[in-house]
Structures are given as C-alpha cells and as structure tokens.
Amino acid sequence: MDVPSNNLVIGRGEANRRLRLADRFLPTTNPLTLITMPPAQPILGAAFLSGDVGTEQALAVSRFADDARCLADNGRITATKARELEEALTREAARTGTPAFLLTNRVWFLVSVARISRRSAMSVSTHPNGNLSRESRDASLKYLRATTEPGKELDILVVGGGVVGAGSALDAVTRGLNVGLVEANDWAAGTSSRSSKLIHGGLRYLEMLDFALVQEALQERGLLIQRIAPHLVRPVPFLYPLTKRWVERPYVGAGIMLYDTLGLTSGNSRGVPMHKHLSHKGTMRAAPSLKDDAMIGSIRYYDAQVDDARLVANVMRTAASFGAHVVNQTKVIDFLREGERVVGAKVQNQEDGTEFEIRAKQVINATGVWTDETQALVTDRGQLKVRASKGIHLVVPRDRFQSTVGLILRTEKSVLFVIPWGRHWIIGTTDTDWKLDKAHPAASSADIDYLLGHVNKVLKRPLSREDVEGVYAGLRPLLAGENDSTAKLSREHVVAHPVPGLVVVAGGKFTTYRVMGKDAVDEAARALDEKVPESCTETIPLLGATGFKAAWNRRNRTADESGVHVARVEHLLNRYGSLTQEVLDLMAESPELAEPLPGADDYLAAEVVYATTHEGALHLNDVLTRRTRISIEAWDRGVSAAPVAARLMGDVLGWSDTQRDNEIANYLARVEAERLSQQQPDDVTADAARIGAPGIVPLT
Numbered sequence: 138m139d140v141p142s143n144n145l146v147i148g149r150g151e152a153n154r155r156l157r158l159a160d161r162f163l164p165t166t167n168p169l170t171l172i173t174m175p176p177a178q179p180i181l182g183a184a185f186l187s188g189d190v191g192t193e194q195a196l197a198v199s200r201f202a203d204d205a206r207c208l209a210d211n212g213r214i215t216a217t218k219a220r221e222l223e224e225a226l227t228r229e230a231a232r233t234g235t236p237a238f239l240l241t242n243r244v245w246f247l248v249s250v251a252r253i254s255r256r257s258a259m260s261v262s263t264h265p266n267g268n269l270s271r272e273s274r275d276a277s278l279k280y281l282r283a284t285t286e287p288g289k290e291l292d293i294l295v296v297g298g299g300v301v302g303a304g305s306a307l308d309a310v311t312r313g314l315n316v317g318l319v320e321a322n323d324w325a326a327g328t329s330s331r332s333s334k335l336i337h338g339g340l341r342y343l344e345m346l347d348f349a350l351v352q353e354a355l356q357e358r359g360l361l362i363q364r365i366a367p368h369l370v371r372p373v374p375f376l377y378p379l380t381k382r383w384v385e386r387p388y389v390g391a392g393i394m395l396y397d398t399l400g401l402t403s404g405n406s407r408g409v410p411m412h413k414h415l416s417h418k419g420t421m422r423a424a425p426s427l428k429d430d431a432m433i434g435s436i437r438y439y440d441a442q443v444d445d446a447r448l449v450a451n452v453m454r455t456a457a458s459f460g461a462h463v464v465n466q467t468k469v470i471d472f473l474r475e476g477e478r479v480v481g482a483k484v485q486n487q488e489d490g491t492e493f494e495i496r497a498k499q500v501i502n503a504t505g506v507w508t509d510e511t512q513a514l515v516t517d518r519g520q521l522k523v524r525a526s527k528g529i530h531l532v533v534p535r536d537r538f539q540s541t542v543g544l545i546l547r548t549e550k551s552v553l554f555v556i557p558w559g560r561h562w563i564i565g566t567t568d569t570d571w572k573l574d575k576a577h578p579a580a581s582s583a584d585i586d587y588l589l590g591h592v593n594k595v596l597k598r599p600l601s602r603e604d605v606e607g608v609y610a611g612l613r614p615l616l617a618g619e620n621d622s623t624a625k626l627s628r629e630h631v632v633a634h635p636v637p638g639l640v641v642v643a644g645g646k647f648t649t650y651r652v653m654g655k656d657a658v659d660e661a662a663r664a665l666d667e668k669v670p671e672s673c674t675e676t677i678p679l680l681g682a683t684g685f686k687a688a689w690n691r692r693n694r695t696a697d698e699s700g701v702h703v704a705r706v707e708h709l710l711n712r713y714g715s716l717t718q719e720v721l722d723l724m725a726e727s728p729e730l731a732e733p734l735p736g737a738d739d740y741l742a743a744e745v746v747y748a749t750t751h752e753g754a755l756h757l758n759d760v761l762t763r764r765t766r767i768s769i770e771a772w773d774r775g776v777s778a779a780p781v782a783a784r785l786m787g788d789v790l791g792w793s794d795t796q797r798d799n800e801i802a803n804y805l806a807r808v809e810a811e812r813l814s815q816q817q818p819d820d821v822t823a824d825a826a827r828i829g830a831p832g833i834v835p836l837t
C-alpha cells in the first residue's frame with residue numbers, strides 16, 4: 138500500500154497494539170505513536186481503544202499532529218460498533234475529501250481499509266457533511282451543469298426526490314458511483330410527506346395472501362428500527378378490536394401470529410414486541426374511550442411509525458454526505474437522447490427559470506404518480522402505467538379521546554388507522570381514484586365525513602369537525618392493473634428499462650424504499666461498463682442514527698448542560714438523532730433561537746434556521762409543511778408561525794422584504810385554499826378550490 142508522509146498521532150496505550158498491527162500494512166517511522174504521510178495527502182485515522190465489537194470507545198484522530206482532535210469526544214464521530222465507526226469515518230472522509238483508514242485489531246482490518254479507501258475515492262461532496270444549504274445547492278447545480286463536459290458525465294442521474302428517489306441516490310452513491318438527483322419541488326413534496334407514516338408489513342396484505350410482500354416489508358421495518366434510522370422509526374402499538382365471538386379471535390389471532398412470525402423470520406430481529414390477546418376488560422383499560430359495545434375483546438400488536446418527510450430529508454442528506462449531488466426545485470423538462478438511448482436530462486431551475494442539461498450514463502426515473510408524464514417525455518411504448526389513488530388523513534388533538542394504543546378498524550373497502558402522533562392522533566385513510574391536479578390533491582368534505590363517521594362508530598364521545606386540527610391528502614402511486622378498485626391494486630414495485638439509458642421504478646410502499654432503490658440501481662448498474670459493487674445500504678445508518686442511543690441515554694445531562702428542558706431535548710433527539718447537538722449549538726450561539734414558534738409550541742426557532750442551513754429548505758412552505766409538521770399540527774395551520782419563520786429563513790437566505798412578504802402571503806393563500814377545498818362536497822369542487830393558490834415564489 139502506498140502510504141504518504143506527514144505526521145499523524147494515532148493514540149496511546151491500548152491503541153498502540155493495534156498500531157503495531159497497522160504498521161504491518163502502513164509504513165511508519167515510529168510504530169508506537171506516529172505514522173508519516175506526505176502533506177499533499179492528509180489522512181484521517183481511527184483506532185479502537187479496546188476489545189471486540191460491542192461497546193468499544195472509538196478514537197478517531199484527525200489529520201495532523203498539531204490539530205489532532207478526538208472526533209469521538211467532540212461529537213463529530215460517535216460509534217459503539219466497529220461498523221458504525223467505519224461508516225462514520227467514511228462520511229468524514231467523503232466530507233473532507235481525504236483518504237481514510239480504520240485501524241483495528243480485527244481480521245477485517247484489510248477489508249475495511251479497502252472498502253473505505255474505495256468509497257473515499259469518490260468525488261468530493263458538494264454538500265460538506267451532508268449539509269443541504271443554499272450554497273451547497275448552488276455548488277451542486279454548478280457540478281451538474283459541468284457534466285456536459287467531456288468525461289464528466291454522471292454515472293447515474295436520479296429524477297424525483299421522494300423516498301424512492303432519495304433511496305436510489307443513497308444506494309448508488311454508496312456503491313461508489315457518481316450520482317446526481319433532481320427534484321422538481323421540495324424533498325418529499327409529493328406522496329412521501331402525505332402517507333399514514335407507518336413502517337409496516339401491512340396486515341391487510343396478509344389477508345390477500347401476499348406473504349412475500351409482507352415479509353420483505355417487515356424485514357425493512359426491523360432494519361430501520363434497529364440500524365438505519367432508530368432516531369426516526371419507532372414501534373407503535375395497535376389494537377385490533379374483535380367484534381364477533383368464537384370465530385374471529387382464532388382467525389385474526391392466527392393472522393397476527395403469522396405477522397409476528399414473518400417479522401421474526403425476516404433475518405433481522407423484529408425490533409418490536411410480540412402481540413398479546415386482550416379481554417374486553419383489558420381492551421377498555423388500554424383504550425377507555427372506546428364504546429363498551431364496540432368490541433368483545435381485542436389483540437394488541439406492534440408496528441412502527443416515522444415522520445415520512447423527515448426520513449426523506451435524512452436519506453437525502455445521507456446520500457449527499459457520501460457525495461451525491463442533490464438539488465431541489467429543479468425539474469426535468471425533457472430527456473437528452475442519442476438515437477434511442479437516453480443520455481441525460483434537460484432541467485429547469487424553478488428558482489430562476491434557467492434551463493440546462495445534465496449528462497449521465499443512466500437515468501433513474503423515480504417520479505411516483507408523475508411516472509406516466511415523465512416517461513412520456515421519452516417513449517410511448519412499453520410504459521409502466523401508474524394510477525393515482527387519493528388517501529386523506531385527519532389530525533386531532535390527543536386529548537380528544539383516551540387510549541394508550543392506536544387502533545386498526547375494518548372498513549367496507551379496506552382498513553382505517555387511528556395512530557398516536559405526539560400530542561395528536563392521525564386518522565386515516567380513504568382510497569379513491571384521483572384524476573385531477575397531482576401536485577395538490579384536495580380533501581373534500583365528503584372525505585372528512587367518511588373518516589369521522591367510521592371512527593365515531595367506536596368512540597364513546599364522537600369527534601366533530603371542530604375537533605379537526607389538520608387535514609392532508611396524498612396520492613398512492615399504484616401500478617395500474619385490470620382491477621377497478623384501487624384498494625385492491627398491488628403495492629409491489631416494478632423496475633423497467635423501457636429504452637437504453639432509462640430505468641423506471643414505480644409502485645411499492647414507503648416502507649420498502651430501500652429495496653426499491655436497490656432494485657433500480659441494480660438494473661441501472663447492469664448497463665454500466667464497469668463492475669459495480671453490490672448494494673450496501675443495509676449496513677448504512679442514516680445521519681443522526683449513529684450514536685443515537687448514547688445521545689438518548691445522556692439526554693438528562695444534555696438538558697442540564699444546554700439549559701433546554703429534557704422534554705424538548707427528547708423532541709429534538711426524535712427528530713435529529715445524534716445531530717441534535719448541532720441544533721443546540723445554534724441556540725447556544727443565539728439564545729433567542731431557543732424560543733418556541735408562535736402557535737406551534739412543539740417547535741423552536743432554531744429548527745427553522747437548521748432546516749434552512751442543513752436540510753435544504755428554500756421556502757416557507759418547506760419548513761412549515763415538511764421539515765416541521767406545523768401545517769397539520771397547529772390549530773391555525775401555521776398562520777401565526779409564518780411571519781416569524783419567514784424572518785428566520787429570510788435572515789439566512791438573504792430575502793428582501795418583498796420576498797419575505799411574498800413567502801408569507803403565498804403560505805397564507807395555500808392555507809386558505811385548503812380550508813376552502815375541505816368545505817367542498819366532492820373532488821371536483823375541492824380541486825377547483827385548492828388550485829386557486831399559487832405555487833412557489835421564485836427566489837430572484
């Protein structure tokens with residue numbers, strides 16, 4: 138191995154034993170404490186201080202002797218497992234653009250060195266540390282523009298910044314490919330911020346005997362809870378109320394037993410507790426607000442939930458931290474062709490209207506319910522047909538009824554969930570064909586009444602319109618089949634290669650985004666000249682996941698040190714994981730950022746700033762709707778938070794007074810249009826009311 142010279146202090150004592158091992162592979166002048174490298178190639182080193190994989194303390198020392206820092210100590214890298222350290226180190230290497238070495242006493246030392254070196258040889262990230270700021274977006278745009286120069290084309294361009302596009306970008310970039318991603322709107326602005334927010338196998342697919350689909354999703358659930366996103370994905374208990382004596386309990390019980398077993402046999406430990414049968418009395422204890430005669434007993438089982446929009450932003454940041462060049466508000470308006478072959482895309486920057494070309498060896502189209510439109514830019518044959526099915530949800534305050542668990546209720550077409558969501562309940566969903574405006578699906582009065590009617594069948598004190606804090610509607614991207622009923626269409630995904638250079642991935646569920654990304658990249662990789670490594674996203678925790686448990690365990694100390702109440706620290710940990718300190722640092726620098734937002738007490742001013750500096754928020758809507766969920770959780774839907782949030786964002790983004798006023802006016806118009814649409818009797822009138830509000834306000 139060709140290792141250069143410049144001083145790097147690695148560690149003392151126990152670590153030196155590892156260094157002697159390292160010394161067999163890395164030429165050093167002093168095997169005990171010093172490795173030499175040339176100044177031209179600064180190097181990042183890391184060593185385990187003790188023992189085997191488990192609870193070792195990791196010590197990562199930065200490049201030069203004089204600025205050696207213990208990255209583990211100052212929070213830049215925290216890891217409790219060898220693999221976590223390796224991954225954190227890889228990210229650091231991608232961020233700094235330096236080669237990285239992991240020194241351990243383990244057999245896989247050489248493997249790690251090879252793997253990390255390969256990954257860190259990737260293009261230097263235009264988003265240092267995975268931070269998505271206005272500046273890093275500009276840098277990515279510049280990078281993408283330059284792909285038309287000879288030899289600079291991307292390996293893969295992903296179109297669509299929902300969960301599937303983000304998952305595809307992360308999968309591709311962690312295989313060592315040079316990746317770009319363009320999203321027409323904000324991250325997750327389509328379906329991926331409007332789901333039921335469940336990470337689940339889907340009990341009802343068991344009834345459809347779709348075992349493979351359920352097992353795959355449960356495997357992903359286990360991975361997400363335990364490794365990939367433990368800071369964002371959490372177990373949640375549900376009651377399945379039983380209404381018929383004798384037959385129903387064994388039938389449903391067998392189904393839920395199978396559900397739990399499929400979770401167990403999925404290859405990952407399940408990450409959620411096993412189900413339990415409850416008597417009528419036990420059910421009433423768990424959910425005292427249920428009508429006495431609404432059930433004869435129940436079964437309690439566990440699934441998981443996530444803030445969908447936050448997960449997408451987090452996957453996107455993680456992809457960026459590995460070197461993916463990701464830009465929002467950039468829409469594909471055409472594909473570049475050489476004969477039959479797709480060789481890139483023509484895009485329009487929605488912020489200033491400029492158009493430019495991006496060249497790529499393969500394009501992955503992950504545009505959800507827009508698949509038909511984007512695919513039609515290329516070909517009208519061999520198309521995947523994606524059909525949109527609307528589902529709406531209501532948000533009501535948690536105190537409107539008492540229950541320690543969520544509910545799953547059968548409806549004539551499908552199932553209805555009542556899901557605990559912080560200080561709220563989410564109730565949903567509907568399932569109806571939708572052929573109107575895809576960007577702003579509207580919930581009608583009929584949709585809202587349908588949900589209230591169903592949930593009120595089991596509640597002692599019925600909910601009314603006055604109890605509804607928020608409403609949102611989303612469109613399922615279903616692969617179109619022969620069957621007319623959207624509730625019965627498959628949730629499985631499909632990957633197609635309709636013309637050379639273009640891969641299309643569609644269908645599926647939020648839960649299986651990682652598998653969809655992997656399958657899409659597998660297909661694209663087959664067409665690349667080089668041999669592409671296998672997917673490794675199964676082993677990659679998202680930003681904020683590594684060290685989350687340790688950060689959670691020390692939350693009381695964090696609260697003491699920062700002066701922020703422990704309940705707030707917990708709220709932050711559940712949103713930012715081990716990156717919470719970055720948000721706390723903002724408050725330490727500017728104490729006014731520790732203030733909650735007006736009308737949206739759960740969220741702090743610092744979160745608005747962080748969304749803008751680190752999570753790619755460009756517009757007020759992005760912050761109030763997706764980085765936070767103020768638009769559905771606050772009684773006034775964010776109207777009183779809007780001016781404060783706009784001021785905070787404007788200070789970061791350099792908005793003029795006019796721009797700031799436009800952003801506020803735009804947001805208020807949207808809230809008004811949504812309220813109006815929700816009073817309309819049906820889809821057509823609701824849609825007409827909703828599309829009255831304008832889109833984004835360009836930044837120039």
Ligand SMILES: Cc1cc2nc3c(=O)[nH]c(=O)nc-3n(C[C@H](O)[C@H](O)[C@H](O)COP(=O)(O)OP(=O)(O)OC[C@H]3O[C@@H](n4cnc5c(N)ncnc54)[C@H](O)[C@@H]3O)c2cc1C
Pocket residue numbers: 296297298299300301302319320321322323324325326327328329330331332333334335336337467468469470503504505506507511526527528529566610611612613614643644645646647648649
């Ligand atoms: C009501 C409802 C409830 C659901 N509940 C669950 C659940 O609980 N659990 C679960 O696992 N799944 C659930 N799902 C399914 C899940 O939400 C979707 O399968 C998933 O979010 C789809 O992600 P996507 O990336 O394919 O699409 P999207 O999130 O829609 O992303 C596509 C993106 O492409 C962008 N785009 C479109 N055209 C262009 C262009 N020309 N250029 C650039 N970008 C473009 C769009 O702006 C959009 O952001 C639910 C869906 C709905 C509607």
